[in-house]
Amino acid sequence: MxxxxxxxxxxxxxxxxxxxxxxxxxxxxxxxxxxxxxxxxxxxxxxxxxxxxxxxxxxxxxxxxxxxxxxxxxxxxxxxxxxxxxxxxxxxxxxxxxxxxxxxxxxxxxxxxxxxxxxxxxxxxxxxxxxxxxxxxxxxxxxxxxxxxxxxxxxxxxxxxxxxxxxxxxxxxxxxxxxxxxxxxxxxxxxxxxxxxxxxxATGHAPYRAQALELELDANMSDALPAVLGNCLEHIQRNEVAVVEGHDPETLHQMRIGVRRLRSALKLFAPIAPCPPALQEDINWLGAELGAARDWDVLLSSTLARVDSAHMELQALALQAAHAKRREAAQALLSPRYTRLMLTLGSWMLQTAPLLNGAAAQFSRQHLQHLHKSLVKRANRMHEDDPSSAHRTRIAAKRARYALEFFHSLYREKGTHKYLKTLAATQEELGKHNDLVVADRLLQELLLQHPDSAGVIQFARGYLQAQQATRPAGLDPIRKHLHALRLPHARH
Incomplete structure (x- = not known):
C-alpha cells in the first residue's frame, strides 16, 4: 500500500x-x-x-x-x-x-x-x-x-x-x-x-455530493471515527477546485454542506474524542466564510424570486455582492490557514482513532436516541412568535439526520429511509422560513452600502416581511410528524 x-x-x-x-x-x-x-x-x-x-x-x-x-x-x-x-x-x-x-x-x-x-x-x-x-x-x-x-x-x-x-x-x-x-x-x-x-x-468541475458511508455491523469506534470524518472531508475537498476556479453556486453549496456535516460529526464524537479548540475555531472560520457566500447565492437565486417585479437594480446589487463573497470564499481556500486546517485535522484523526474503544452500533444507538429526544423537545417549544425556536428545531433535525446518515448501514433500510425523509422535509420547510430572516439581514447590509437604492431595497424588505407574516411555517404539522417518528431498528 x-x-x-x-x-x-x-x-x-x-x-x-x-x-x-x-x-x-x-x-x-x-x-x-x-x-x-x-x-x-x-x-x-x-x-x-x-x-x-x-x-x-x-x-x-x-x-x-x-x-x-x-x-x-x-x-x-x-x-x-x-x-x-x-x-x-x-x-x-x-x-x-x-x-x-x-x-x-x-x-x-x-x-x-x-x-x-x-x-x-x-x-x-x-x-x-x-x-x-x-x-x-x-x-x-x-x-x-x-x-x-x-x-x-x-x-x-x-x-x-x-x-x-x-x-x-x-x-x-x-x-x-x-x-x-x-x-x-x-x-x-x-x-x-x-x-x-x-x-x-473533458469534464468541468461538477458539484460533488456526499457519498453513502458503509460501516461493517461489527465496526468499532476506532474504525467509525476516521470513516465518518473522512467521508465529510471528501465532501469538502472534492468541491475545492470548483469553488476556486468555477462559478456554479451548487459547488459552494455542497462544500458548505460538507463543513456542516463535519461540524455535526465532531459534535457527535465530542464525548469520546473532543476536537482541540484551535482546530474547532478554524473549522468554524471556514464555515463562516462559505456560509456568507452561500447566503448571498440563496438571496439572489431563490429568495428575491419571491418578490413580484423585483427591480433589476436590486438584482444587480445582489449579484455584485454574491460575486464578491464568492471571491472571498475562494481566497479563504487558497490561504495557508485553510491548508493548515486540513493538515492538522488529518493528523488529529490519525492519532485519535486508535485510542478509541467500543462498538459503533452501541455508540450510534445511544446518541441517536439522545438526538431524537432533543429534536422532539425543540419541536414542542416552537412558537410562531419566536423565529429562533423554529431555527433551533431545524438545527436539531439536521444533527439527527446527519448522525443517522453516518451510521445508516447499521440500521434497517425501511425505517431509516422514512426517518431521513421526514427530517429532510422538516429541514426544507423550516429552511424556507429561515431564508426570509437571512434575506432581511442581507438587504439591510445592502441598504447601508447603497443608500441611493433605498427605495427598491426597502420595497423588497417590506414585501418579504409581509410574505413571512402571511405565510408562516406550518409548525403544527411539523410537530405532529416528528411526534409520530420512530428511530429505525438496528440490523442484526
Missing part, C-alpha cells in the same frame, strides 16, 4: 523548497515520461484503477494503482510495479503481481482487454528527490515540474509528493506543516492520473 501526501505550490515558490533547511541537495534528479493506458470506454477508470508505463533510468517500469482512499490529502492506494521490456503494458506480468486478489484479477480478465488498451495521455515531469528522516519517519520528498499532455493540449504540473517509506502516516502531516511555515502550499486531493482523465473526459 502506497501512502503519500500531495501538495501544490506556485512555480515562483520552488526556490523556497530547494533552499529549505529541512532538505539538503537533491539525492537524485530524474526525467520521467509516462504514458497512461485505458480502453476507449475507460474500463480501468470505471473500476478505480490507473495503469502507466514510465521510463526510469533507462528501464520501462509498469505500474498499476488501484482502490484505496484519499483523506485530507493523504493518498493510500494499492500499487503493483515491475520492469517490462517495452513501452506498452504487459498484462500477464501484472496478473502475477496481483496474485489471488479476485477484485483486481477480475478487472484484468475483461474480454479483449489487451487489444483494447490505448495510450490516453502523457505525463512528462522533471523529478527532484530527497530522502528525509523526520521524527523517526523515513519520507521521500519529490518535487515534480512539468506537464500533462493529451492531443497537443497541456496542463502544468508543479507539485510536491511526500511518500512514507517507513513510520507513522501522521508524520507526513507534521513534515508538511513544517514546510507550510515557510512556503505557501495547498493540499491536492487528485493525482496526475485523475487530472489526465479529466482532460480525456
Amino acid at each position: 502506497e501512502v503519500e501526501l500531495k501538495l501544490l505550490l506556485a512555480p515562483e515558490d520552488n526556490s523556497k523548497l530547494l533552499q529549505h533547511p529541512l532538505l539538503d541537495a537533491p539525492a537524485r534528479v530524474q526525467q520521467l515520461n509516462a504514458r497512461y493506458f485505458d480502453t476507449p470506454d475507460l474500463h480501468l477508470l470505471r473500476h478505480g484503477a490507473g495503469l502507466r508505463v514510465r521510463k526510469e533510468d533507462g528501464e520501462w517500469i509498469q505500474t498499476m494503482k488501484a482502490g484505496g482512499s484519499v483523506q485530507s490529502g493523504l493518498h493510500s492506494r494499492n500499487e503493483w510495479e515491475c520492469v517490462v521490456d517495452r513501452s506498452w503494458p504487459r498484462l500477464g506480468k501484472l496478473r502475477k503481481l496481483v496474485g489471488d486478489d479476485e477484485q483486481w484479477l477480475s478487472m484484468l480478465d475483461a474480454p479483449d482487454l489487451k487489444d483494447r488498451l490505448e495510450p490516453l495521455f502523457l505525463v512528462d515531469v522533471e523529478r527532484q528527490l530527497w530522502n528525509v528522516e523526520s521524527d523517526g519517519n523515513r519520507i521521500e520528498v519529490a518535487l515534480d515540474i512539468g506537464h500533462i499532455e493529451r492531443k497537443g493540449h497541456k496542463v502544468a504540473v508543479n507539485e510536491i509528493e511526500l511518500e512514507l517509506k517507513d513510520g507513522d502516516p501522521a508524520g507526513l502531516y507534521a513534515f508538511a506543516l513544517q514546510l507550510l511555515e515557510d512556503i505557501p502550499l495547498r493540499i491536492s486531493n487528485i493525482n496526475k492520473a485523475q487530472r489526465g482523465y479529466m482532460m480525456v473526459r
Whole structure:
C-alpha cells in the first residue's frame, strides 16, 4: 500500500523548497515520461484503477494503482510495479503481481482487454528527490515540474509528493506543516492520473455530493471515527477546485454542506474524542466564510424570486455582492490557514482513532436516541412568535439526520429511509422560513452600502416581511410528524 501526501505550490515558490533547511541537495534528479493506458470506454477508470508505463533510468517500469482512499490529502492506494521490456503494458506480468486478489484479477480478465488498451495521455515531469528522516519517519520528498499532455493540449504540473517509506502516516502531516511555515502550499486531493482523465473526459468541475458511508455491523469506534470524518472531508475537498476556479453556486453549496456535516460529526464524537479548540475555531472560520457566500447565492437565486417585479437594480446589487463573497470564499481556500486546517485535522484523526474503544452500533444507538429526544423537545417549544425556536428545531433535525446518515448501514433500510425523509422535509420547510430572516439581514447590509437604492431595497424588505407574516411555517404539522417518528431498528 502506497501512502503519500500531495501538495501544490506556485512555480515562483520552488526556490523556497530547494533552499529549505529541512532538505539538503537533491539525492537524485530524474526525467520521467509516462504514458497512461485505458480502453476507449475507460474500463480501468470505471473500476478505480490507473495503469502507466514510465521510463526510469533507462528501464520501462509498469505500474498499476488501484482502490484505496484519499483523506485530507493523504493518498493510500494499492500499487503493483515491475520492469517490462517495452513501452506498452504487459498484462500477464501484472496478473502475477496481483496474485489471488479476485477484485483486481477480475478487472484484468475483461474480454479483449489487451487489444483494447490505448495510450490516453502523457505525463512528462522533471523529478527532484530527497530522502528525509523526520521524527523517526523515513519520507521521500519529490518535487515534480512539468506537464500533462493529451492531443497537443497541456496542463502544468508543479507539485510536491511526500511518500512514507517507513513510520507513522501522521508524520507526513507534521513534515508538511513544517514546510507550510515557510512556503505557501495547498493540499491536492487528485493525482496526475485523475487530472489526465479529466482532460480525456473533458469534464468541468461538477458539484460533488456526499457519498453513502458503509460501516461493517461489527465496526468499532476506532474504525467509525476516521470513516465518518473522512467521508465529510471528501465532501469538502472534492468541491475545492470548483469553488476556486468555477462559478456554479451548487459547488459552494455542497462544500458548505460538507463543513456542516463535519461540524455535526465532531459534535457527535465530542464525548469520546473532543476536537482541540484551535482546530474547532478554524473549522468554524471556514464555515463562516462559505456560509456568507452561500447566503448571498440563496438571496439572489431563490429568495428575491419571491418578490413580484423585483427591480433589476436590486438584482444587480445582489449579484455584485454574491460575486464578491464568492471571491472571498475562494481566497479563504487558497490561504495557508485553510491548508493548515486540513493538515492538522488529518493528523488529529490519525492519532485519535486508535485510542478509541467500543462498538459503533452501541455508540450510534445511544446518541441517536439522545438526538431524537432533543429534536422532539425543540419541536414542542416552537412558537410562531419566536423565529429562533423554529431555527433551533431545524438545527436539531439536521444533527439527527446527519448522525443517522453516518451510521445508516447499521440500521434497517425501511425505517431509516422514512426517518431521513421526514427530517429532510422538516429541514426544507423550516429552511424556507429561515431564508426570509437571512434575506432581511442581507438587504439591510445592502441598504447601508447603497443608500441611493433605498427605495427598491426597502420595497423588497417590506414585501418579504409581509410574505413571512402571511405565510408562516406550518409548525403544527411539523410537530405532529416528528411526534409520530420512530428511530429505525438496528440490523442484526
